[in-house]
Amino acid sequence: MGHEPEASAHDPLTALLDGVRLRLRDLNDGEPASYIPELGRVDPRLFGLSLCTLDGQVYGSGDRAVRFTAQSVSKPFVFALALADHGLENVLARVGAEPSGEAFNSIRLEPGTGRPPNPMVNAGAIVTSSLVAGDTQKARFDRILDGLSAFAGRPLTVDEAVYASECATGDRNRALAYLMHNAGSLTGDVEAELAVYFRQCSVLVTCDDLAVMHATLAGGGINPVTGERVVASRHAQHVLAVMATCGMYDASGQWMLRVGMPAKSGVSGGIGVALPSQFGIGVFSPPLEEKGNSVRGIAACHLISDQFGLHLM
Numbered sequence: 001m002g003h004e005p006e007a008s009a010h011d012p013l014t015a016l017l018d019g020v021r022l023r024l025r026d027l028n029d030g031e032p033a034s035y036i037p038e039l040g041r042v043d044p045r046l047f048g049l050s051l052c053t054l055d056g057q058v059y060g061s062g063d064r065a066v067r068f069t070a071q072s073v074s075k076p077f078v079f080a081l082a083l084a085d086h087g088l089e090n091v092l093a094r095v096g097a098e099p100s101g102e103a104f105n106s107i108r109l110e111p112g113t114g115r116p117p118n119p120m121v122n123a124g125a126i127v128t129s130s131l132v133a134g135d136t137q138k139a140r141f142d143r144i145l146d147g148l149s150a151f152a153g154r155p156l157t158v159d160e161a162v163y164a165s166e167c168a169t170g171d172r173n174r175a176l177a178y179l180m181h182n183a184g185s186l187t188g189d190v191e192a193e194l195a196v197y198f199r200q201c202s203v204l205v206t207c208d209d210l211a212v213m214h215a216t217l218a219g220g221g222i223n224p225v226t227g228e229r230v231v232a233s234r235h236a237q238h239v240l241a242v243m244a245t246c247g248m249y250d251a252s253g254q255w256m257l258r259v260g261m262p263a264k265s266g267v268s269g270g271i272g273v274a275l276p277s278q279f280g281i282g283v284f285s286p287p288l289e290e291k292g293n294s295v296r297g298i299a300a301c302h303l304i305s306d307q308f309g310l311h312l313m
């Protein structure tokens with residue numbers, strides 16, 4: 001893992017990423033997540049940035065190849081797989097598409113239906129992960145791992161230590177899942193559904209992977225590196241729309257105001273950004289602000305959006 005000195009720029013995009021990273025690497029606010037104990041063991045100085053264009057070129061800077069668990073950055077991609085397996089209307093019958101205005105682990109479900117507010121918060125993601133096709137817990141997780149790997153364009157693996165750590169301490173998610181089971185929005189065996197969700201959060205990715213995964217969404221569901229169609233373009237569009245409104249939790253409004261691109265963050269410090277028809281970005285830096293988003297990740301996306309006038313509006 002390199003905290004290398006000044007990187008030399010070989011091309012304008014690498015120069016841009018190097019410039020952003022060097023400008024922000026001494027921003028030392030925030031703390032890595034520790035409510036999943038294994039995540040607290042990370043080196044807080046790690047900082048990587050990658051960008052993948054729709055012609056399949058991947059540019060990066062810093063700790064772009066360091067592996068970290070995807071956590072909530074997995075949620076848009078599992079939502080995409082649930083859409084592919086059931087279609088929008090059937091998925092919407094089980095999970096809403098409205099920003100909650102609350103924290104990612106909020107316990108509030110929709111009155112009457114018991115639906116979670118959207119697929120980007122924990123409750124919604126537990127439901128979308130349960131909707132991915134597969135007769136057994138193993139078959140469902142295999143489809144999720146294969147799907148995430150197709151988005152990334154390489155075979156991904158699971159960090160078993162983080163998985164075990166979250167299984168052992170994930171009582172809030174357990175409480176949410178039991179509430180949803182009682183309300184009828186989560187069917188099946190609660191512990192088995194939770195195991196699939198915890199495993200999906202523990203899939204290891206790099207900044208380069210996140211850039212390619214988000215470029216796949218930005219490119220209408222075709223992975224620009226492998227050329228494989230991973231999901232239908234209308235499903236990629238649905239995912240981007242929900243990322244735009246709900247991807248940064250109760251910071252989603254501020255994010256859209258200042259950065260103006262669909263994005264998703266995770267508590268391990270990853271942020272993925274997709275600019276439709278343009279590119280995907282992956283950022284990794286573990287210290288988080290109070291809402292669970294990477295401090296340097298947010299700042300990097302602000303800078304990139306400002307410098308290039310990328311705001312969609």
Ligand code: DON
Pocket residue numbers: 070071072073104105122166173198201265266267268291292293
């Ligand atoms: O379920 C959890 O709490 C974690 N596995 C994922 C949460 C997360 O990444 C929220 N993101 N900011």
